[in-house]
Amino acid sequence: MENVYEKYGLKQVVNASGKMTILGVSKVSDDVLEAQKFGGQHFFEMSDLVLKTGQHLAKVIGAEDGVVLASASAAIAQSVAAVIGQGSMHHVYHPFDERYTNREIIIPKGQNVDYGTPEEVMIELGGGKVVEAGYANMCSKEHIEMMITDKTAAILYVKSHHAVQKSMLSVKDALEVAHKHNLPLILDAAAEEDLRKYVDMGADIVIYSGAKAFSGPSSCLTLGKKPYFDWIRLQSKGIGRSMKIGKDNILGLTKAIEDYLEFGPETGDSMKERLTPFVKELNEIKGIDAKIVQDAAGRDIYRASVTVNNEAPIDALKLIEELKKDSPAVYTREYRANMGIIEFDVRAVHESEMTMIVDKIKQIMK
Known part of the structure; x- marks a missing residue:
């Protein structure tokens, strides 16, 4: 196969930033590619394919229902539209009609984050009105509860490293408040890895990115309770039409989830083992202090944390800039670069790519 990097003049990228949308998220396995190939080369009644694959995945995971959608962002918008319209075909065709007055979606203020687009953009795309609860540095059950009105359609909780972690109510807390007031909890768990935890907890709509933890193609697996999923699927005739997913990616994600359930992700212990020699080599570079750290949101993910100290000839922001130059370019996690x-x-x-990263940093530091 011809070299795509050369054909289009693209930089080759070493992805040390994690499963990030800006870099195409994940690598998919040969088995997933085969499933995508089968989907791409055959025909189906699409409504039947969507229904049957979603129900199959829900069954093997232990949820009441499920559906494969185009992305986690699409799932947020369609879930919001679903809880507002509640199965009304008129609403599907007229999603912003003023007669549908129960549009308020409560979200903790510290979770209204920008993950590539702000959460509120997807809420509003689904016809919701954003109501923030609590403050930038804290949100309790009481903060959520005091924002509930007769116009509230749902509570949205974001389980993500992007969101504020300090003094934040738990998923369980948010779920208790939602169900106390007969409201659904929509859980944006896009990068989470446990497919059963939140379903078993009783969350009504749980949204997972298919391309992140599960190494599937661009897609989303949404799981939860009836009747919400009949309402979500109905959105394919409305706003979901602009967010439709292809048959190849539906089958690709279905295979990726099946494999994930059988084999699981790389363990934290494995990551630490691979990181140990990498961190040791980094610490031999003047101006660098490296250590192994766990993911800030508590997931079983470990990374190398590199502090660019005062002995370095450049600061962390400049190092990031230099790593991205030339090909292969190295992309890292930059959230705390302003802190060095x-x-x-x-x-x-x-x-071999870890060795290349070390060598590139050595050259930059000279």
Whole structure:
């Protein structure tokens, strides 16, 4: 096969930033590619394919129902539209009609984050009105409860490293408040890895990115309770039409989830083992202090945390800039670069690429 990088003049990328949308998220396995190929080369009644694959995945995971959608963002918008319209075909065709007055979606203020687009953009795309609860540095059950009105359609909780972790109510807390007031809880768990935890907890709509933890194609698996999923599927005739997913990616994600349930992700212990020699080599570079750290949201993910200290000839922001130059370019996690800290996520990085990263940093530091 011809070299795509050369054909289109693209930089080759070493993805040490994690499963990030800006870099195409994940690598998919040969088995997933085969499932996508079958989907691409055959025909189906699409409504039947959507229904049957979603129900199959829900059954093997232990949820009441499920559906494969185009992305986690699409799932947020369609879930919001679903809880507002509640199965009304008129609403599907007229999603912003003023007669549908129960549009308020409560979200903790510290969770209204920008993950590539703000959460509120997807809520509003689904016809919801954003109501923030609590404050930037805290949100309790009481903060959520005091924002509930007769116009509230749902509570949205974001389980993500992007969101504020300090003084934040738990998923269980949010679920208790929602169900106390007969409201559904929509859980944005896009990058989470446990497919059963939140379903078993009783969350009504749980949204997972298919391309992140599960190494599937661009897609989303949404799981939860009836009747919400009849309402979500109905959105394919409305706003969901602009967010439709192809048959190839439906079958690709279905295979990726099946494989994930059988084999699981790379363990934290495995990551730490691979990181140990990498961190040791980084610490031999003047101006660098490296250590292994766990994911800030508590997931079983470990990364190399690199502090660019005062002995370095450049700061962390400049190092990030230099790593992205030339081909292969190295992309890292930049969230704390203003504090002099860069993180390297090695889930999609091979040993030879780790060596290349060390060599590139050595050259930059000279």
